[in-house]
Amino acid sequence: MSSLLQLEQVRLAGSRRDRLFNLSLRIHRGERVALLGPSGAGKSSLISVINGSLTPHQGTVLWRGKSLRQRTRRQRCEIGTLWQDLRLIEELSVGQNINAGVLGRRGLPWALANLLFTIGAAPCLQCLRQAGLDPQVLAPEGLDRPVQQLSGGQRQRVALARLFRQQPSLLLADEPLASLDPAIAAEVLDRLLEKNADGSLIHGAQAVVVSLHRPDLIHRFDRVLALREGRLRIDAPATAVMPADLEDLYAL
């Protein structure tokens, strides 16, 4: 399998201790990776390093064989993130928020027009459906409905739709199931991990990395990466991870 992303000896310093320490790993095409670890293990830091919002103090991060820092703006669109706090723009409508996913591929006139109209309704609706939200529930305003009027689960879907609209090659999700009820959580996970018959991911990304706080869901993934105190403790196929490994990880 060819690797999309490669981390070599990555170290990210923190105020008291290293947030990531000598971390080396590869993410391959077609993989669905679960990122586990107790609170403060470095999961969010790792996701931030991968998407480029944090720069490691040591080591290299390669995206398709090239340094992550040398990516062009268009190449930055290739990594999409579903943030833990969603980072939706509360003051904009559902459609405008979804369209914000493609700002990396558009110019200023398009961005300004999107603030006047909700442009590109069809792709927005498609992404919304793909994220599991029936546009009917947004009636009567539809895509013009302000995001701040939505429930927690609906907001999660809009953030997911924005991510799908971005069409990234690598999809990162930071604790996407936190604060969701089990039924919605299962459906969100389905949307992130479902594959087509040919084995490709249904949303079009080439790989998915999802940080989780629920080890019981790892059977849905191909591979498990587990962190503790900024160090990689487990890197194994999901089927090879034993309950004892998880107990050790969480120090149960």
Next chain:
Amino acid sequence: MALPRPSAPALALLPALALLPVLITVVAGLHAGGVEILLTCLAAAVHPSLDPALLTALFSALQVTLAMALAGWSLSLVLGVLLGCCASERLLQTWNWPTWPALILRRSLALPRSVHELIWGLLLLQVLGLHPAVAVAAITIPYAALVARVWRDQLEALDPTRLQALLQGGAPPLAACFTALSPAMGTVLMSYGGYRLECALRSATLLGVFGLGGLGTDLQLSLQSLQFRELWSGLWMLGLLSVALELLLTLWRRQTRKAQAGQRRLCLFLAGVIVAGMAGGLWLQVLLPDSGIVVWQGLALPDWRGLTQAAAELPWLPLIVETLLLTVLAAGIAIGLPPLAMLLAPSRFWQVALNPAWALLRLIPPPLTVLLLLLSNRPTLAIGALALGLHNGGVMGRLLREELEQQSVDQQQAMATSGASARLGWLYGLFTPRSPGYLAYGAYRTDVILRETVVVGLIGGSGLGWQLLESLSSFHWDAVVVLIGAYALITLLGEWLSDQCRTRWLQS
């Protein structure tokens, strides 16, 4: 095609389109040699006069302006707080008193509030003669009414349950009010009071431009005699004072935030306000020992027939249309320019570089800009709009900078990681979350601009302001009274409209 449904950031950017007709008119109206005069004036900014005699005179004039500002500010704050308390239904209910006096007082305060301090200054000048107390009173009257309105609104907006709990527990009304309301109202007083001091300094300078003494008078004389280097010496001096004042207020606010004993800070602030007022008054006596006592010069009250005749003679439609057009264009520039400039130059370097530009625009009184532009241009409404728009753009630019500094960069970061350019990251991630608040303040600013049209109208030859000056100059008191009434009415309508917009945008 779908109808446009502009979102808050678009609504904040679109007004910048007002720059187009204004700049086209101003550029088309430039006369031969006009550009040269403007360039000479701009070049003098980096080469101000350092003549010791001039600097001494300017420093003396600056002290007069500062003393006027301090006295007017202190009086308006004390009066405004007292009037605001009297206009609050909640406070009257605490004593089980009827609330109708509060309502009457609130409605009565609308008139002094709606008339610009410059008009108060010119009116008082007619009845009291040239005296430093005229400028102090001109600042005090509208400012006290403004403070009273804000104070009363804040009192009414506070959570009433804390006060009710204390009253139900048997606390005396006055003690209950102080305990339940003063912590929150103290913060309002210190924050809003500080802002009003900056406004008072600007107003004192402006009144000087119209002959009421202080630095404004010197600046106006320097400009009219084309002594640009002298003009810039005065402006830089005023700039230094403004920066010092701003630093002092910022330091105070930071200390207030840190302080555990907020009530002690509040007492200290109140004592400072009273001392500043007394010091301002005494300072004026020392600086202008020959000013004597205020003497009422007398004023014949206009009769009804005179008023109706004056009203019938005035060309209302063009006057009102010009005033409203001036407001719309100036507000468009003031609201749209800061986000447009920041959007075009979103780098950290340019954002920092813009700060002195906002400070300079705030500093220069609009009438001076109009006078400067008139050296190179014929009098048009566009000149007034540009001067007023740039001055208020400086205020809005500073506000936007402060707003953006408080905004979390999370969304901007999220945009950047998804490949958005720095410009689009700024627009969507940083500006958009702050745009409803910015627009709400823009609505308030439009209200202020409507009041300020009188200032440029007086010089720029347009709108009600120009007509007012004409009537004042010819001692046509009937027309003056009618015009002030019309101005007050339009201002109150504008205030109501801006309140509606503000409420809507803050709720959005």
